[in-house]
Amino acid sequence: MTRTTTRRRALLSAAAAAALSLALAACGSGTDGMDGMDGMDHAATASPGATAPGHDMAGMDHGASGANGTPGANGTPGTPAANGTAAEQGGYRLDGALSGSEYRFTVTGPDGKVLTSYEPEQTAELHFYAIRSDLSGFQHLHPVRAADGTWTAPLAALAPGDWRMYASFVPGAGSGAGAGLVLSRTVAVPGAATPVPLPAAATSTTADGYRVTVAGTPRAGAAGELTVTVSRDGQPVTDLEPYLEAYAHLTAFHAGDLAFAHLHPEAKAAAGTGGGPTLSFHAELPQAGDWRLFLQFRTGGTLHTAALTLDVAA
Structure with missing residues (x-):
C-alpha cells in the first residue's frame, strides 16, 4: 500500500466520523413537529390525562380545579376546566344519560376504570x-351510588329545553385524589321549550315566607365576601338548622355559559x-x-331555596 493511499483512507475516515457526529447532534436537538422523523413514537405509554380515541375533547383543559370552580395548575378563569362546564378534567370523565326522570352516570378515572372511591365533602360523596339553560329549574341532589360506581339522580320533572347536569366531588383514588372537581354534561329534554326571562339583579328575594338579603360587591376573579341575612315577618331568623355542615348552602351559575361556582360558608354549624340571622x-x-x-x-x-340575580363587575 502506498503512502498516498494510506493518507487518502485516513482523510475519508475522518470525514465520515464528522458526518456521523453532526447527524447525532441533529437528532438530539428536537424541534416542534420533529421534522424528518414522521411515524416515530417517543413514548412507550400515554400520560395519565390521555383520552381514549373517540372521546370528545372540544374545549377541554386538563388542569385541576377546586370544587368552587377556581382554576388549578392549568386552568384559567372562564375556561371549561376552571368553571365546571367540561365533561373531562385531569383524566376524570363524566358520562351519563337521562332515563325518564332519572339521570344515571359514572365517573371514569385516569386508569380508564369507573371510579368507586370518593372522599365525602360537606357530608356527601x-x-x-x-339547571336549565335559562337558569331556571335549579335542583341539588345527593344521588345514590351502586357498588359498580353507577350513580342515579332522581330528578323532579324537567321542563322541555336544554339542561346542564353537574357532578361535584372529591376523588378518593387516582392522580387527582383529594382535589375537588366539577364535571358536567348537557341533556335535551324534548318538547316545546318556553324560555324563562332572567330576573333583574336584586339584593333581596323571598322564599316560603322568608326574606333573604344579600350584601357585598364581589369583583370578577377576586376573592370577596357575601353576607346573607334571613328574616321573616320583619324579624331576624335565628333558628336555622344545620344543612351540609353549615347553616346554609350557596351555589351560583353564570348567565350564558352556565359556569358553576360554589360559595363556601365561612363558619360551620355548631x-x-x-343559626342566623346573618351568614358569611x-x-x-x-x-x-x-x-x-x-x-x-x-x-x-x-x-x-331562595334565588336572586347578582351583577358582578369586571
Whole structure:
C-alpha cells in the first residue's frame, strides 16, 4: 500500500466520523413537529390525562380545579376546566344519560376504570346539580351510588329545553385524589321549550315566607365576601338548622355559559344551636356579568331555596 493511499483512507475516515457526529447532534436537538422523523413514537405509554380515541375533547383543559370552580395548575378563569362546564378534567370523565326522570352516570378515572372511591365533602360523596339553560329549574341532589360506581339522580320533572347536569366531588383514588372537581354534561329534554326571562339583579328575594338579603360587591376573579341575612315577618331568623355542615348552602351559575361556582360558608354549624340571622360566604366568581344565586337553608326540618340575580363587575 502506498503512502498516498494510506493518507487518502485516513482523510475519508475522518470525514465520515464528522458526518456521523453532526447527524447525532441533529437528532438530539428536537424541534416542534420533529421534522424528518414522521411515524416515530417517543413514548412507550400515554400520560395519565390521555383520552381514549373517540372521546370528545372540544374545549377541554386538563388542569385541576377546586370544587368552587377556581382554576388549578392549568386552568384559567372562564375556561371549561376552571368553571365546571367540561365533561373531562385531569383524566376524570363524566358520562351519563337521562332515563325518564332519572339521570344515571359514572365517573371514569385516569386508569380508564369507573371510579368507586370518593372522599365525602360537606357530608356527601357527590353533589349533583341540574339547571336549565335559562337558569331556571335549579335542583341539588345527593344521588345514590351502586357498588359498580353507577350513580342515579332522581330528578323532579324537567321542563322541555336544554339542561346542564353537574357532578361535584372529591376523588378518593387516582392522580387527582383529594382535589375537588366539577364535571358536567348537557341533556335535551324534548318538547316545546318556553324560555324563562332572567330576573333583574336584586339584593333581596323571598322564599316560603322568608326574606333573604344579600350584601357585598364581589369583583370578577377576586376573592370577596357575601353576607346573607334571613328574616321573616320583619324579624331576624335565628333558628336555622344545620344543612351540609353549615347553616346554609350557596351555589351560583353564570348567565350564558352556565359556569358553576360554589360559595363556601365561612363558619360551620355548631351542634345544638340555631343559626342566623346573618351568614358569611367566601365569594370568588371568575367572570363578570349576571350570576344566579341559589341559597338553601333549613328550618323546622324543611329545606327552603331562595334565588336572586347578582351583577358582578369586571
